[in-house]
Amino acid sequence: MQSLIWLAIALPLASAAVLLLAGRRADAWGHWVGVAASGAAFLVGFFALIEMLGKPAEERALDTTLYTFIPGSDLQVDVGLLADPLSITFVLLITFVGTLIHVYSVAYMEHDKDRRRFFAYLNLFVAAMLLLVLADSYLLLFVGWEGVGLASYLLIGFWNHKPEYATAANKAFVVNRIGDIGLIIAMGIMFTTFGALDFATVGQLAGNASTTTLTAIGLALLLAACGKSAQFPLQSWLGDAMAGPTPVSALIHAATMVTAGVYLIVRSAPIFNGAPDAQVVVAIVGAITLTLGALIGMAKDDIKKALAASTMSQIGYMMLAAGLGPIGYAFAIFHLVTHGFFKAGMFLGAGSVMHAMNDQVDMRRFGALKGAMVVTWVTFGLGWLAILGVPPFSGFWSKDKIIESAFVGEGWQPWVFGLTALIGAGLTAFYMSRLFFMTFHGKARWTDEVHPHESPALMTVPMIILAVGSAFLGLFLAVGDRFSHFLEPVTGHVEHHEPVLPVPVIMAATLILVAAGAVFAWLKYGRAEVAEEAPAGSLATITARNDFFQDSVNRAVFQRPGQHVTRTLVYADAAIVDGAVNKQARGWASIGEASRKVQNGQVRSYAATMLVGLVIVVAVIVVGGL
Amino acid sequence: MNPMNYVILAAILFSIGSAAVLLRRNAIVAFMGVELMLNAANLALVAFSRIHGELNGQIMAFFVMVVAAAEVVVGLAIIIAVFRARQSISLDEPAELKG
Amino acid sequence: MVNEALFWIVAIITVTGSLSLLFARKGAHIAMSIVTVMCGLAAAYVGLGAPFLGVVQIVVYTGAVMMLFLFVLMLVGVDQRESLKETIKGQRWIALAGAGGIALLLISVIGRVTLYSPDEFTDGNPEEIALVLFSDYVLVIEVLAALLITAAVGALILTHVPRLVPKHSQVELAEARILAGADPVNKPMPGVYARHNALDVPALDPEGKPIEDSVSRVLEIRHQTQEGAEFRHQLADADNPDHDAQPSDAPPRDSHDRNPRQGKGESR
Structure with a gap:
């Protein structure tokens, strides 16, 4: 089944094509085709995993070349799929969570007349994302990379009849393009340096390249990762991306697509291992984003935007781990997997809440929903415990390891990264608890017309499965470092390093901070009254609520100067380039104007010209012949 | 007497014809100038035929006559057509080519 | 050798005839001059030992081409006189310089060559x-x-000229005229009841009044008619025998000041 892994891409792609081409005819059954395609892709991945587990660790990777994509003399790129532990992990995450979200969407989008189109886009996304993680070269990865960008754009703007949603889609698309430039630059440098773009060759030759080259490639790749994973400074699109339907937020903007940046960093491990400076930058970006996301999450009242900020922050954790080098790669992916489960679960929970509350998103008008929506409450609660990192839930196993690894190292780095990760855990606990308590506890602050009710089984069952995963997946994978060993062929074997602080101290400090954050949130949002209108708040709150004014900063730093440059260029073009051309043209025109008078339209003048010409010719012949 | 005198006569007739073409505004008269130029050429051809003592020059003159006949037919038809369209055969009136 | 007298005759005829192209004003005159030129050229051909061409020249040029020119002149109006005043600035001088230049060049070249010409020559x-x-x-x-x-x-x-409307037969034309309200009866002939049997005198009705319709409209427009009024007093004379009848051929006095004189002036 490992060699047939291309089926996992082909099936959703075919389904997307069928759904888009069949049109309204497929309205009645189209969504089930989408679910089946996604489920089939999961089965392909699952059997591939079983086949892979049957082999010894060194032989688990299988590179299948399908056909030659670019048959150049210098640049030859094959369409090849690389099924190794890392990509299979992603395949299973994408297809499993994806299938659950497909099922959920069947009910969630039931009243939307464009449900078929929605499923086509979801399938397209699944296919593109699988192509991204299964590609065996950067160029093919880029195809998938753009594919998920397209699917993301289409799905954010799915309700594009609202102008602000269409704007959000455009914003996501444009910001992602900036990251894409990074990936293209990285591919260009790779091609000139290594002469190839496939992971195997690049990985082999990376050892020989200079540190400067590797740092340049690494930073360009980081730019790409920042764009796709909404990391600082390209994080501004993720909050607006919540304009899409909630299942989209769960699948693309929480569980899978936004983690593509982390995948790219981990996949490019050979490059980053040779470029310590780039690694530090990756870790710094991760640290900044995790703090920034947490602070934004503390101030947001919109449940989806708070979750989006949390996603940003958690991916910051992963980036931090990926920036730590080989000791962090496995934990970055581990956290990515567990995060995929609990964050998707919570997003689906948020969708369920919105479903019950007439699509309201303001948490200040929620409260006391635990009675009305027991299943949602329980599943969301499990996700909440997981993201907090409460043992023995999933988040504990992955996040704690990241914090631990952040403390490993020498000099200033372990202290800065470790303490940032540690404090970030406390902040996470506060804002997630705030979100949880504001939504499900306290007094009901509902608007008059809402009557909360539990969602149908098609929605709750995926939530339950994801909640079970949130609860136990971490434990299952962490026992005996199962997952780390599984990934070892890709991430490399790492000797155990001692953190600068003893492990029990770090663990205790983490748990104390988490407990403090949760208790503080309970005191403020669980027991105390929550104002129905957002209070004015301090300067810090306003700053966080406005996403640290990232849009204004972007506008002031990039958009305005860009517009000025454009205007200057347009002026220069009109004045200098066009001016020169026009002057020249005017010169020719005046010559034409002058010579026009020769043509007076008189037949006899023309005849006279002919005769004079004849005289001249004959004269030349006669005089020349003398 | 030398037949070359006929060639000189032909040159004089030719220049008179060309002057007529340039100076007369009446299309028919200008056309007659063209005919005179053709006939001057014919005269030269016949004179050369006499000078060289062979018939090819006469044959050429004969062909020129035939072609001139065809030309006259078409040319006069054009003059008629122009006259129908403009009620005039002045060469100065059609000035559409004026730039 | 070619006959020298013939040459000079031909030269004078052709050059003077062709100069009419530059100086004559009437198309018909020019055409007739060119016919003379063509005849002169035919004579030259005969003199140069090409009798066949001479005949062809007369048949084709004087007989066909120049007659065609005359036909076309008739078609476009033989009366057209052309002003010789030059309208294009400088055209006259350019034309004369060009024509003179070409003549000079050709003659200078011809004068410089000497060609062997055989005495015995087979006639064409x-x-x-x-x-x-x-x-x-x-x-x-x-x-x-x-x-x-x-x-x-x-x-x-x-x-x-393509026919734009279907051709009408004479019957259709007559019917259309009747439908348009024309008088089906012929108009009265002019002058038949008068003592002058002339076209410019209206007929008189039984009461002795002139019938305006009996005179051609063209004559009326040209003011070449004689009014019927002058015959009134003749009628009156016939009624009163005591007056002497005036001589019939003498024009009436009151018609003198207008009609006959004007009519004469117009009709040449």
Whole structure:
């Protein structure tokens, strides 16, 4: 089944094509085709995993070349799929969570007349994302990379009849393009340096390249990762991306697509291992984003935007781990997997809440929903415990390891990264608890017309499965470092390093901070009254609520100067380039104007010209012949 | 007497014809100038035929006559057509080519 | 050798005839002058030992081409006089300089060459011409035949006027006129009841009044009619025998100041 892994891409792609081409005819059954395609892709991945587990660790990777994509003399790129532990992990995450979200969407989008189109886009996304993680070269990865960008754009703007949603889609698309430039630059440098773009060759030759080259490639790749994973400074699109339907937020903007940046960093491990400076930058970006996301999450009242900020922050954790080098790669992916489960679960929970509350998103008008929506409450609660990192839930196993690894190292780095990760855990606990308590506890602050009710089984069952995963997946994978060993062929074997602080101290400090954050949130949002209108708040709150004014900063730093440059260029073009051309043209025109008078339209003048010409010719012949 | 005198006569007739073409505004008269130029050429051809003592020059003159006949037919038809369209055969009136 | 007297006669005829192209004003005069030139040229051809060409010249040029020119002159109006005043600035001087220049150049070249000319010369009689024409030049003859046919068809097409409305028969025309309210009866002839049996005098009705319709409208517009009024007093004389009848051929006094004089002036 490992060699047939291309089926996992082909099936959703075919389904997307069928759904888009069949049109309204497929309205009645189209969504089930989408679910089946996604489920089939999961089965392909699952059997591939079983086949892979049957082999010894060194032989688990299988590179299948399908056909030659670019048959150049210098640049030859094959369409090849690389099924190794890392990509299979992603395949299973994408297809499993994806299938659950497909099922959920069947009910969630039931009243939307464009449900078929929605499923086509979801399938397209699944296919593109699988192509991204299964590609065996950067160029093919880029195809998938753009594919998920397209699917993301289409799905954010799915309700594009609202102008602000269409704007959000455009914003996501444009910001992602900036990251894409990074990936293209990285591919260009790779091609000139290594002469190839496939992971195997690049990985082999990376050892020989200079540190400067590797740092340049690494930073360009980081730019790409920042764009796709909404990391600082390209994080501004993720909050607006919540304009899409909630299942989209769960699948693309929480569980899978936004983690593509982390995948790219981990996949490019050979490059980053040779470029310590780039690694530090990756870790710094991760640290900044995790703090920034947490602070934004503390101030947001919109449940989806708070979750989006949390996603940003958690991916910051992963980036931090990926920036730590080989000791962090496995934990970055581990956290990515567990995060995929609990964050998707919570997003689906948020969708369920919105479903019950007439699509309201303001948490200040929620409260006391635990009675009305027991299943949602329980599943969301499990996700909440997981993201907090409460043992023995999933988040504990992955996040704690990241914090631990952040403390490993020498000099200033372990202290800065470790303490940032540690404090970030406390902040996470506060804002997630705030979100949880504001939504499900306290007094009901509902608007008059809402009557909360539990969602149908098609929605709750995926939530339950994801909640079970949130609860136990971490434990299952962490026992005996199962997952780390599984990934070892890709991430490399790492000797155990001692953190600068003893492990029990770090663990205790983490748990104390988490407990403090949760208790503080309970005191403020669980027991105390929550104002129905957002209070004015301090300067810090306003700053966080406005996403640290990232849009204004972007506008002031990039958009305005860009517009000025454009205007200057347009002026220069009109004045200098066009001016020169026009002057020249005017010169020719005046010559034409002058010579026009020769043509007076008189037949006899023309005849006279002919005769004079004849005289001249004959004269030349006669005089020349003398 | 030398037949070359006929060639000189032909040159004089030719220049008179060309002057007529340039100076007369009446299309028919200008056309007659063209005919005179053709006939001057014919005269030269016949004179050369006499000078060289062979018939090819006469044959050429004969062909020129035939072609001139065809030309006259078409040319006069054009003059008629122009006259129908403009009620005039002045060469100065059609000035559409004026730039 | 060629006859010198013939040459000078031909030269004078042709040059003077062709100068009419530059100085004559009427198209018909020019055409007739050119006919003379063509005849002179035909004589020159005969004198140069080409009697066949001389005959062809007369048949084709004087007989066909120049007559065609005359026809066209008639078609476009033979009365048109052309002003010789030059309208294009400098055209006259350019034309004269060009023509003079070409004449000078040609004559200077001709005067400089000496060509051997044989005394005995086979005349271009029709048999020999035909022998060359239909052996060496047979293909040219065929092509020229095609050219002539093409030219004829081309002239037909150029002068053809497509019929825009269906042709009316005489019956239809008459019916249309009656429908338009015309008098079905012929108009009275002019002057038949008068003592002057003339076209410019209206007929008189039984009461002795002139019938205006009996005189051609064209004459009325030209003011070349005689009014019927002058015959009133003749009628009155007939009624009163005591007056002497005036001589019939003397024009009435009151009509003197207008009609006859004007009519004479107009009609030349």
